Amino acid sequence: MTISEKIVSDLVENDVSFVTTVPCKQLAGVIDAVDAEQSIYHIPSNKEDEGMGLCAGAYMGGKRPAIIMQNTAIGVTINTLVTLTQYYRMPLPMIISYRGELREPVACQAEMAVHTKALLNQLNIPTYHFHEESDVEEFDAILKYTFMCNKPVAILTDASFWGGYGE
C-alpha cells in the first residue's frame, strides 16, 4: 500500500466522506487517490478558505470532512480557522504539504515554511509533522483525535515523507 492509499484508506475507515482539495505538486498522488475513492465526495476548491467553508457546511449537514492543501494556505485561512472552524467548534483534519523543508527546490517555499509551525502554534492548532514514511501509521489515531475533540488539526507532510521531488 502506498502512503496515499494508506491515507485514503484511513479516511474511509474513519467515515470521512467529504474532502476538499487545493492542489500541490507534492499532494498530487493523494489527491488522485481521494478522487478515485467512491465513498468520498471530492470537491476541489479555488481557495482554501472557501474549502473550509464547504467543510463546515458538510460537517453541519452530517458528513465528516477533511481538507488537503499546501502550508502556504495557513497564511490564507487564519481568519476562517479562528472565526468559523474554531469559533463554532468544528472538527477539521488538515492534510498539509509542508513545502520549503529539506529537499525543497523552490527558494520562495522556505519563506512560508519558517512561519508554518509558529502560526499553527499561535492558533493553538494541534500539529503533527510526518517526516518518515512510517509516520503515516499515526494518521488513523490523529483522525480519531480530531473528531473526538472537534478541533482543526494539522498534519504537516514534508518532502522526505513523500520521498522527495524525484531529485
Place this chain on the structure above:
Amino acid sequence: MIRSDILKEILPILRDQLVICNIGLPSQELHMMDDQPTNFYMLGTMGLSSSIGLGVALAQDKTVISIDGDGSVLTNFGTLPTIANNVANNFILLIIDNGSYGSTGDQPTYAGKKTSLTAVAKACGCQNVVECKAEDTAKVLQAAIDSKQMTIIVAKCESGNIKVPVITKDPVVIRDRFMNAVRA
C-alpha cells in the same frame, strides 16, 4: 426596497427551510425578525455563506438557502465555479444585491457599478440564474424551491440599513441547534 424589506417578505418562506445567513446586518436582521433553529448565523468569516450552504446541501437532502450579499460574493468569487460544477438541486443561493457593503457603512461595491453578478454566475457555468427586482424576490424564491433545481437568485434592491442589535448567542449553541434541525 432595502435588504431588510426583502427579508421581511421572505420570512414565511425561510421559516421552513435550512438557512445559512451572511455575516453582519443580514444575520442580525434575520435573527431579530424571526429567530429559528433552522437558521445558521455567520458571526464572522465574510464571504463563506455560499460555501457553507453548498456544503450542507451536498451532505444531506433538505433544501438549503444561503443568503448572501453582493459584497460577500465579490470577496469569495471562487465560490461560483465551485457551485456550478458541483450541482446540488437542494441548494439555492440568494444574493441580495444592494450594490454596497451595508454592514460597514454602505461603501459602494463593484456589483453596483459595472460588474453584473448575474452575468458572472452564468459565465461560471451556473445553469439557473435569475435576476429579479426586490419586490419579486418572494415569488422567485418560492419558484426556485418548488423547481428542485439548484438556483442562483440575484435580487436587486436599494442600499440602506435598519437599526438592529448584535447577536449575542454563543456560536456553539447556534451550530448545535442548527445541526439538530438538520437531523430532525
